[in-house]
Amino acid sequence: MVDRPKKPSALSATPAPAPQAQVNISHSNSRVSAVLPSGESVEILLYGATITSWKDKAGEEKLWLSEKAVMDGSKAVRGGIPLVFPVFGTAPSHEATSKLPQHGFARTSTWEFLGKSTSESSETKDGGDSSVKLDFGLSSAELSEASKKAWPYSFGLIYSVTLGKDSLTTSMVVRNEGGEAWEFQALMHSYLRVADISVVSVAGLESSTYVDKVTNPISTNTSPAEPVTITGKTDRVYTPTGGPSTAVTVSEGSKKKFAITRDNLNEVVVWNPWVDAKSMADFAPAEGYRNMICVEAGAVKGWQKLEAGETWEGGQIISY
Incomplete structure (x- = not known):
């Protein structure tokens, strides 16, 4: 056999595309879901x-959602992470928001899905997407007539949800698109899933000032130098001494379940309805309060003021 000096080289294999995050719009275009190549998901x-919904790669749900949560757009959803804007609770003495229903209109308005963006991690073998960011928008033009009448200001909101391999980031940009100044409050009402509330503790709120909305919503208290535990109906607004950059951690027994860091959200609301849950028509099961705790990052102490054309941004990262 003749040995040829120039043998044809083997054809190089075409590399397979890196795995991508899958984003779907379903339920008659009413829901957006995303799944990372590694299995984490959000809806x-x-x-x-x-x-x-927010699940880790093993499919374990991280958020608590009531079995009777209303999902047809007729009322706010009980569970998950609803958005509070432009008022926390009710504010009858604050003229601009006095006519609004509890927690404002953001959680009861239909938002627009603005699209997705992804990032790749060089640390993964396949170089696939390590996170996916989903953007949603709401403006004054999209409000119901009742909401426009109750809060007649021109605004624009962009809400971003970023699903990572071990975290969920939520952030909101608020813009005053009108010609006059207005004030607002904002909060991310996170319902975190736990196995047993009796062994749950919340650290990062030690020696912090707080208002107890159950016992005395007027006076300010200082929390003891130990983690917060839940032994009854709880509804407190804390201003952590460590500031937003210091994590607030939720542990179950000796195991850390969640860590929450905040950006420009100075307050943390801790809420559990305890046995009062039984009187809530959309709260189920009745004993579900044993499996949830709300640790809510917000700007709810006083008011954020935006002059014409100004913007404000705040957010949180929940990791596990």
């Missing part, structure tokens, strides 16, 4: 831009 209802 957002366009009504309220409410996050209704």
